[in-house]
Amino acid sequence: MNDEDLNNKTVSIKTLGCKLNFAESATIEQHLAMQGFTIVHGDSCADVYIINTCAVTETAERKCRQMINHLHILNPAAKIVLVGCYSALEQAQTLISEVDMILGSHNKMQILKSIRNLFDSPSSPLADADEDEDSFFSSYSLHERTRSFLKIQDGCDYHCSYCTVCIARGKSRSDSIEHVIDNARKIVAGGIKEIVLSGVNIGDFKVNRQPAFLHLLQQLVQVDGLERIRISSIEPDLLSDEIIGFAAEHKQILPHFHIPLQSGNNRILALMRRRYQRELFARKASYIKQLMPHACIAADVITGFPTETEEDFMDTCHFIADTPVNMLHVFPYSRRPHTIAAAMEGQVEQAVKNKRTKLLISLSDSKKKQFYAQHQGQCFSALIEHKKENGCLFGFTENYIKVKVDARLHLEGQIITARLMDTDADGIYNIKIV
Numbered sequence: 001m002n003d004e005d006l007n008n009k010t011v012s013i014k015t016l017g018c019k020l021n022f023a024e025s026a027t028i029e030q031h032l033a034m035q036g037f038t039i040v041h042g043d044s045c046a047d048v049y050i051i052n053t054c055a056v057t058e059t060a061e062r063k064c065r066q067m068i069n070h071l072h073i074l075n076p077a078a079k080i081v082l083v084g085c086y087s088a089l090e091q092a093q094t095l096i097s098e099v100d101m102i103l104g105s106h107n108k109m110q111i112l113k114s115i116r117n118l119f120d121s122p123s124s125p126l127a128d129a130d131e132d133e134d135s136f137f138s139s140y141s142l143h144e145r146t147r148s149f150l151k152i153q154d155g156c157d158y159h160c161s162y163c164t165v166c167i168a169r170g171k172s173r174s175d176s177i178e179h180v181i182d183n184a185r186k187i188v189a190g191g192i193k194e195i196v197l198s199g200v201n202i203g204d205f206k207v208n209r210q211p212a213f214l215h216l217l218q219q220l221v222q223v224d225g226l227e228r229i230r231i232s233s234i235e236p237d238l239l240s241d242e243i244i245g246f247a248a249e250h251k252q253i254l255p256h257f258h259i260p261l262q263s264g265n266n267r268i269l270a271l272m273r274r275r276y277q278r279e280l281f282a283r284k285a286s287y288i289k290q291l292m293p294h295a296c297i298a299a300d301v302i303t304g305f306p307t308e309t310e311e312d313f314m315d316t317c318h319f320i321a322d323t324p325v326n327m328l329h330v331f332p333y334s335r336r337p338h339t340i341a342a343a344m345e346g347q348v349e350q351a352v353k354n355k356r357t358k359l360l361i362s363l364s365d366s367k368k369k370q371f372y373a374q375h376q377g378q379c380f381s382a383l384i385e386h387k388k389e390n391g392c393l394f395g396f397t398e399n400y401i402k403v404k405v406d407a408r409l410h411l412e413g414q415i416i417t418a419r420l421m422d423t424d425a426d427g428i429y430n431i432k433i434v
């Protein structure tokens with residue numbers, strides 16, 4: 001097939017999972033558009049559908065299967081290509097009869113060649129085995145015109161006992177500082193004021209195998225026009241006191257920390273093969289609040305990990321209640337094939353996991369409410385987003401408090417100073433612009 005025939009093709013990318021996947025999809029889209037493909041969105045009929053998959057839970061896998069069925073209905077003649085985390089796992093091969101190509105997660109940049117192969121040699125193998133574990137697919141999202149998810153790192157060397165991401169995405173590797181800065185400049189030139197540093201384990205950002213996350217932050221705060229840098233999720237053992245201190249001294253680095261806790265019980269943490277005990281997490285959270293009392297601390301928690309007893313779970317609840325964490329992301333443990341935890345004795349019943357998840361969500365709701373209430377009447381900077389709903393625009397303060405303004409003020413993409421007045425029925429702050 002010649003280039004002209006290929007360029008008449010329409011492509012639609014469907015993204016499941018985390019912001020890292022969204023950033024990568026955005027870059028794949030840009031590359032395909034530059035090569036002359038027509039990119040279509042939503043439920044449009046396309047010649048090629050690319051599903052950027054996720055493998056973090058069973059639910060994510062189920063969504064992938066549902067998506068394939070949906071796309072077959074949209075256009076039975078379309079070619080379907082799987083990329084991303086789930087496609088890199090052995091179990092994805094069970095989908096081989098339902099899709100046209102399964103690409104591993106390491107060579108997303110090869111997608112153009114792979115699409116060409118699909119049309120040139122329909123008998124070509126379904127799965128592309130040409131993996132390069134060291135490759136780094138640099139990317140950033142531009143869709144949400146207010147903030148960009150900038151990928152700085154990929155893969156993970158931690159091998160937590162429940163996690164498939166380290167299997168799917170391979171070993172930890174980082175972009176170069178020069179490249180990250182270059183991308184940050186391009187994002188700023190596109191009119192975006194906030195970047196969210198993204199990766200699988202961003203605290204493990206390295207240069208020449210040496211830890212360099214702090215050094216990267218030191219360079220990023222010097223990028224002209226880059227007003228807000230959000231750190232996103234960072235492992236507690238990699239969140240050094242120096243990083244916290246640097247964030248406290250530089251207003252571009254937002255006082256918002258997302259730190260995976262996973263359990264507040266040290267026996268469970270050891271079984272999870274996490275690299276810290278709960279005391280370290282508590283010390284980091286206290287130090288953040290000591291330097292930045294208004295900072296928001298969010299934590300991930302898994303409920304119902306194998307062998308977790310009611311007592312262990314209550315240990316987690318008490319620990320969270322006593323630690324300055326302001327909100328939680330709670331996930332019931334998901335038994336992932338080929339992980340150490342999947343083979344453990346003492347798997348917890350789903351009903352028990354659900355009950356514990358519900359309890360932690362309600363603890364999170366009350367902590368978040370308390371955090372919001374503590375800041376009533378105070379002023380913060382807020383970046384207003386483009387999405388409009390019921391005549392309102394929404395945004396987040398530097399410390400991740402959700403606010404809303406009248407859409408008629410047309411503040412899309414602007415950073416304003418907002419006094420937090422009172423919350424509506426959904427807990428979102430009405431503000432006064434000062």
Ligand code: SF4
Nearest residue numbers: 156158159160163165
């Ligand atoms: S730190 Fe643990 S949970 Fe996070 S990606 Fe690495 S292995 Fe998975």
